[in-house]
Amino acid sequence: MATPPASTLAPVLSAQWDADRSWTLETYEAGGGYDGLRRALTQEPATVLAAVKDSGLRGRGGAGFPTGLKWSFLPKPDGGPRYLVINADESEPGTCKDIPLMLATPQYLIEGAIITSYAIGCHHAFIYVRGEVLHVYRRLLRAVEEARAAGYLGTDIMGTGYDLEITVHAGAGAYICGEETALLDSLEGLRGQPRLKPPFPAVAGLYARPTVVNNVESIASVPGIVRGGVDWFRSMGTERSSGHGLFSLSGHVTRPGQYEAPLGITLRELLDLAGGVREGHELKFWTPGGSSTPLFTAEHLDIPLDYESVATAGSMLGTRALQIFDETTCVVRAITRWMEFYAHESCGKCTPCREGTYWLKQVLRRIEAGTGTMDDLDVLLDTCENILGRAFCALGDGATSPVTSGLQYFRAEFEAHITSGACPLDPAASALFPYPPRDSSHDAVRLAGRMAGTVL
Structure with a gap:
């Protein structure tokens, strides 16, 4: 973690990142680790849930939905199992917080998972992590092993009669599996594709049982709330976005x-x-x-x-x-790279996203190469309008965001690519995009063929 001298930072989850062997249980306990679990186990599950709800903790995975409220959506116990699934499939371009958190202090996540499971009446939790980050996968496995050896996991945890197992599952590397229902399908051994909602996971999630799906940082924030108290957590942040x-x-x-x-x-x-x-x-x-x-x-x-x-x-x-x-970056080039990612990662289940991201990618490539027309700008906006709110999950909606906002703030730069027949900026000046523009001749031919109904 970067460590500038400042008092405006609030190192909680990152407080031990610079400690010697910060990933070990020994280091974690030396900093107060598992004190929150001990306190939670002396309370009723409903009390723990109420504390998280009162803290105002909102989902740290992107949507910002109140975490405690999400837990409360679970139906009343019916004698069957209920599950906690932790979404550690961090895939969003630019997002890089959960991986270092799990790498540096995995026990924060493990303790949070145990407290959460206790609060919602779960006896089997799952951590779904990207299979590519093998070092993180191994570190989580070791963290679970250490927690079990210390009596924090398994049967009769700390003599309370509460039982819990945690399974660390490695995904196969698909961005779409970051969507909670696609993650559940993948966890069940199916192809990762979003489910139609309702029913929502809280009612019929993993194995068609009540399930809570939360982000890594959301769950890792729970021990601090239990240990420090609601007022401590709410002392940070704003009234409606606390912590x-x-x-x-x-x-x-x-x-x-x-x-x-x-x-x-x-x-x-x-x-x-x-x-x-x-x-x-x-x-x-x-x-x-x-x-x-x-x-x-x-x-x-x-x-x-x-x-x-x-x-x-x-x-x-x-x-x-x-x-x-900075000013050396071509916004058209950046948005095109992102759209190539979204078109590649679309699962293809719904037409607006499958076809829409493809068309956006092709038109953006044409504009970036300097062979676009002014009509293409209207095509981009029209395509975005036909994707937004019509896709099966948030991937399609998210893919339109950089396009519409890019045109809102930088339309002149898009137009400059068209009128000058090339990018008006020097791509070699940007450290992020140090390569020359691609040859788009094949893209143009393929796009023309698709418009004519010919597959190329």
Whole structure:
């Protein structure tokens, strides 16, 4: 984690990241680890759930839905199993907070999973992690092993009569499996595709049983709430966006990294902590919550980074993945790269997303190469309109965000590509995109063939 001298940070989950062997149970316990579990086990499950609800903790995976409220949607116990599934399939471009959290202090997640499971009456929890991050997968397996050896997992936990097992499951590497119902299908051994809702996971989730699906950071924040209390947690952040959060700064920034701060901090403050935009350059545009959130510009530097303020300004806080781009970056090139990702990762289940992201990619490539027309700008907006609100899950909606916001703030740059027949910027000047434009002749031919009904 980046460690600038400042009092505006709130290191909670990241407090031990620089400790010697921070991932071990011994180090975690030395910093007060599992004190929250001990306290939780002396209370009724409903009391723990109420504390999380009263804390105002909102889902840290992007949607920002109140965590305790989500838990309360589970139906009354009927004698059958209920599950906790932790979404550790971090895949959003620019998002890089859960992986370092699990790598540096996996026991935060394990303790949070145990407390959460106790609160909702779950006896088998699952952590679904990306299979590509083998080092994190192994570290989680070791953390579960250590917790079980210490008596925090297994049968009759700490003599309370409560039983719990945690399974760490490695996914096969699909962005769509970050969508909660696609994750559940994948966990069941099926192809990862979104389910039609309702029923929602709280009613019929994993194996058609009541299930809570939460993000890594959401669950890892639970021990601190139980240990420190509701008032302590609410002392950070804003009234409706309480607590602390990891802000991931990447791109054209002097000191990129994870900055844990209260919600409501501004990008200007974070950039001050991170040494500002790289020397000799100025901010052009940035993402407040990853590539699937509408772009912001330098005009938005002082927008409080909480759910309400960011939404009012026209974007979403998302996963707090702050990708910083300076004036050397071609916004058309950046958006095209993101769209290539979304078109590739679309599961293909619904037509708006499957076809829409493909068309957006092809038209953007044409504009970027300088062979587009002014009508293409209307085609982009029309395609986005036909995707938004009509896709099976949020992938389609998210894919439209950089396109519509890019045209809102940088339409002149799109038009310059068309009128000049090339990118008006020097792509070699951007450290993020140091390669020349692609040859789009094949793309143009393939696009023409698709319009004519010919598969190429």
